[in-house]
Amino acid sequence: GQQVMQIPQYQHVQEGEDFTTYCNSSTTLSNIQWYKQRPGGHPVFLIQLVKSGEVKKQKRLTFQFGEAKKNSSLHITATQTTDVGTYFCAGADDYKLSFGAGTTVTVRA
């Protein structure tokens, strides 16, 4: 069955630095979604990527969908304390949405 792997599991970032989290699927995806869960909160939808090679930006966040539609990345520039939380990717095939284990981000001020 479909498996979605996400790395790294933890990311400790100095405030102001950049970082990237990666998501890889064992199968080709119809789309990929990214969610953010703040500490003590619930996952909140960030963005969806559908097209091969698609790149979308949300302020300091850049999301990319691979050409083969099997991998994706989230790059955050100039990390701020508001970026703290766990970022999940979720890959969709024809039948279901499978979440990665998430990347938990902590920020050193």
Added chain:
Amino acid sequence: KAGVTQTPRYLIKTRGQQVTLSCSPISGHRSVSWYQQTPGQGLQFLFEYFSETQRNKGNFPGRFSGRQFSNSRSEMNVSTLELGDSALYLCASSRQGEGTNEKLFFGSGTQLSVL
């Protein structure tokens, strides 16, 4: 528009008991999915209901069951609770559900502790 509502927010049970969790989706959303979240394990898919029918199911034992009512509200039941069932149970709704190009709206979850 009200968001996804889950009740209760916290629950403490003992081994062997059963529990029922409730989820009210966003008005107009017909799909409800349930996820189990434990530290380091991410979100594990339990099942998805659409128009009162279970459309997809994850790899959980039969002790985990659910249903959906005609008003799209959903309940999840866990029988014969085990210590390992302690987790945050999240419900998510969407208009049409899994496998479509739709985003999920999550509730705040029910934190279940099994003692």
